[in-house]
Amino acid sequence: MGNGDEVQNKQVIFRDYYVSGLPKESDLILNAATIELKVPEGSKAVLLKNLYLSCDPSMRVRMKKLPDSASYLPSFRPGSPLYGFGVAKVLDSGHPDFKEGDLVCGLIGWEEYTIIQDSKRVGMLTKIQFTDVPLSYYIGILGIPGLTAYVGFYEICAPKKGEYVFVSAASGAIGQLVGQFAKLMGCYVVGSAGSNEKVDLLKNKLGFDEAFNYKEEKNLAAALKRYFLEGIDIYFDNVGGKMLDAVLTNMRLHGRIAVCGMISQYHNLDEPEGVHNLMSLIVKRFRMEGFVVSDYFHLFPKFLELMRQHIKEGKMVYVEDISKGLENAPAALVGLFHGRNIGKQVVLVSEE
Amino acid sequence: MGNGDEVQNKQVIFRDYYVSGLPKESDLILNAATIELKVPEGSKAVLLKNLYLSCDPSMRVRMKKLPDSASYLPSFRPGSPLYGFGVAKVLDSGHPDFKEGDLVCGLIGWEEYTIIQDSKRVGMLTKIQFTDVPLSYYIGILGIPGLTAYVGFYEICAPKKGEYVFVSAASGAIGQLVGQFAKLMGCYVVGSAGSNEKVDLLKNKLGFDEAFNYKEEKNLAAALKRYFLEGIDIYFDNVGGKMLDAVLTNMRLHGRIAVCGMISQYHNLDEPEGVHNLMSLIVKRFRMEGFVVSDYFHLFPKFLELMRQHIKEGKMVYVEDISKGLENAPAALVGLFHGRNIGKQVVLVSEE
Ligand SMILES: NC(=O)c1ccc[n+]([C@@H]2O[C@H](COP(=O)([O-])OP(=O)(O)OC[C@H]3O[C@@H](n4cnc5c(N)ncnc54)[C@H](OP(=O)(O)O)[C@@H]3O)[C@@H](O)[C@H]2O)c1
Ligand SMILES: NC(=O)c1ccc[n+]([C@@H]2O[C@H](COP(=O)([O-])OP(=O)(O)OC[C@H]3O[C@@H](n4cnc5c(N)ncnc54)[C@H](OP(=O)(O)O)[C@@H]3O)[C@@H](O)[C@H]2O)c1
Numbered sequence: 001m002g003n004g005d006e007v008q009n010k011q012v013i014f015r016d017y018y019v020s021g022l023p024k025e026s027d028l029i030l031n032a033a034t035i036e037l038k039v040p041e042g043s044k045a046v047l048l049k050n051l052y053l054s055c056d057p058s059m060r061v062r063m064k065k066l067p068d069s070a071s072y073l074p075s076f077r078p079g080s081p082l083y084g085f086g087v088a089k090v091l092d093s094g095h096p097d098f099k100e101g102d103l104v105c106g107l108i109g110w111e112e113y114t115i116i117q118d119s120k121r122v123g124m125l126t127k128i129q130f131t132d133v134p135l136s137y138y139i140g141i142l143g144i145p146g147l148t149a150y151v152g153f154y155e156i157c158a159p160k161k162g163e164y165v166f167v168s169a170a171s172g173a174i175g176q177l178v179g180q181f182a183k184l185m186g187c188y189v190v191g192s193a194g195s196n197e198k199v200d201l202l203k204n205k206l207g208f209d210e211a212f213n214y215k216e217e218k219n220l221a222a223a224l225k226r227y228f229l230e231g232i233d234i235y236f237d238n239v240g241g242k243m244l245d246a247v248l249t250n251m252r253l254h255g256r257i258a259v260c261g262m263i264s265q266y267h268n269l270d271e272p273e274g275v276h277n278l279m280s281l282i283v284k285r286f287r288m289e290g291f292v293v294s295d296y297f298h299l300f301p302k303f304l305e306l307m308r309q310h311i312k313e314g315k316m317v318y319v320e321d322i323s324k325g326l327e328n329a330p331a332a333l334v335g336l337f338h339g340r341n342i343g344k345q346v347v348l349v350s351e352e
Numbered sequence: 353m354g355n356g357d358e359v360q361n362k363q364v365i366f367r368d369y370y371v372s373g374l375p376k377e378s379d380l381i382l383n384a385a386t387i388e389l390k391v392p393e394g395s396k397a398v399l400l401k402n403l404y405l406s407c408d409p410s411m412r413v414r415m416k417k418l419p420d421s422a423s424y425l426p427s428f429r430p431g432s433p434l435y436g437f438g439v440a441k442v443l444d445s446g447h448p449d450f451k452e453g454d455l456v457c458g459l460i461g462w463e464e465y466t467i468i469q470d471s472k473r474v475g476m477l478t479k480i481q482f483t484d485v486p487l488s489y490y491i492g493i494l495g496i497p498g499l500t501a502y503v504g505f506y507e508i509c510a511p512k513k514g515e516y517v518f519v520s521a522a523s524g525a526i527g528q529l530v531g532q533f534a535k536l537m538g539c540y541v542v543g544s545a546g547s548n549e550k551v552d553l554l555k556n557k558l559g560f561d562e563a564f565n566y567k568e569e570k571n572l573a574a575a576l577k578r579y580f581l582e583g584i585d586i587y588f589d590n591v592g593g594k595m596l597d598a599v600l601t602n603m604r605l606h607g608r609i610a611v612c613g614m615i616s617q618y619h620n621l622d623e624p625e626g627v628h629n630l631m632s633l634i635v636k637r638f639r640m641e642g643f644v645v646s647d648y649f650h651l652f653p654k655f656l657e658l659m660r661q662h663i664k665e666g667k668m669v670y671v672e673d674i675s676k677g678l679e680n681a682p683a684a685l686v687g688l689f690h691g692r693n694i695g696k697q698v699v700l701v702s703e704e
Pocket of ligand 1: 634
């Protein structure tokens, strides 16, 4: 490898900005480029063979042209490959920190091979040290979704033993971990998800005390009331919109809402749905707090150690939904917005 | 006094529950009852001559029949006098803690004389110790509005020197104090109010850095942008609704919103306006927190000492709007919802 051969490099190209609506497969183009498997002579670039890609709801937000201040993530560039978190293997490197054969995770392109020239971006790659877990875990339970669940639950929700916890998109990449953290903490935890199969998973594999299919509920507030007779102490919000509104009227005195994501609104950021029940904030004196995982990267080492321990001891499990082949990546991404993924949505680009 | 004479006792009676709409004078009835100026033999009751009544926006909320859990304040009883905070003088007392001539503040009826029999309610009266300030201050700067501003600003907003602060209903009972606290803290503070006269007051008497008349602004978000080029660190929310929505898009990284009140919604609690821009909570990672002053009554002694000091040193001023005569109380209360009050709305029932 790193032998300078010119090979085909399949890519998933972002077509163009658009404003409203759910992402469609046709917003993405499969392209067959070529690439020379060698970093430029004398450069500090790194050439990667991509193994796993992460499908993230926030990628929808980045398909819209946004002023920099409007989001915490930059917009994609039309005509260029999508990019996001992934796991890759170093094929060639001019950078002193990386050598051929290293496994890394970090921001990579939606393509078979990525060459990273910008030294700042090379610096953002992390070397994978432990290979006693599936490599895909580094974009799931041991990656951004894991750290997001960890920070949102422990830092933002400040949970106490015995509290009543609700999680939306509960079987997803982040939600399934929040539920498990809540159980480890001695909380009562209920999750919502969009199919009966997911509800089963939550109750029978992921240890949630209860779960319900929100698509089968006419009245979300009444559904929540059924599971939380005394109200909700902690809501971990992945979806926003109507579910958030229903939660607001079911909050308990001095509760906390960690505002992690609002996937129900990403397709219509210019005219998001109205949330009506904010008066509850006063009546029940609770707190809503938004957070972004990148503010907490300093906690990563501590987080990684804890999670590896939990996995080793069988205290936590992780459900992944692995889509095979880069050509299936557009469908995998689009599927998030229809709840097609069961667990963390990953694209396998290549076996190691 | 306390001589057992039967005298006339004018009252403001609450007519009946209603669901939507602004309160009207016709929702209240002036009634001429009579009362014997003596507590029942052997009872622990207290007989009060009422001096000042406080007009509070939350009284609108209490004109609706609400389940106990839906508000932190009980609903009024149709056919009975309104009640709320006030200042009164003890005419007769069977209770060991109070004697004729004592000045008290606490929950009293909207009437000339109130007899309090329930020992729990007698226990909630506070004896006024210092009379070197106007007595009406005990339902304003030294009472609930004062403590609410103090708690909301210092405890919930956790302000730091140099931060950018915005206050709505800024010339009102609470808002004018929040602005002054912000200046004492070394913050930049802007207030919104509903008339140019109030804007003048804010800038020229109350020390706000800037102020604007929100009724003259077509686009509230753009107005805020004008005064907060770098965004808002702290929003003290007295009004909710559209102003809150405009603030959300103008918040600064890691800001805080103290949710004190939502007067723009009190007339329509069954169908409150939607708030659309909650995604900002994530993008700007800020916090919204509701609070109720009664959770902080333990801070009252510390608060009172600080405020008396500030008043004595001329560091804080207080603007009151005093309506004379119980017969004018309904108009005074209704006026809050049209912004007729300039400063804290008080009803003078009787000079001492
Ligand atoms: N704050 C941060 O730093 C941060 C970091 C990463 C991710 N996030 C956010 O966290 C949330 C969860 O992300 P994830 O990676 O764990 O995704 P995920 O839950 O694995 O996948 C998305 C899930 O959302 C649900 N969904 C889709 N459309 C919906 C709608 N209109 N209403 C309700 N639910 C809908 C679907 O499940 P159902 O079958 O249950 O509908 C879908 O499976 C997202 O909002 C994401 O943007 C935040
Ligand atoms: N959380 C607590 O413990 C607590 C305790 C006490 C009071 N509060 C709340 O604090 C807030 C302020 O109370 P306050 O006693 O200081 O009242 P205030 O500000 O003295 O009087 C109410 C003012 O609200 C403004 N207003 C009326 N209708 C409005 C609308 N539709 N939209 C925008 N503004 C409107 C008017 O001023 P403009 O001319 O500026 O429009 C009016 O003068 C209220 O929401 C109240 O319920 C909360």
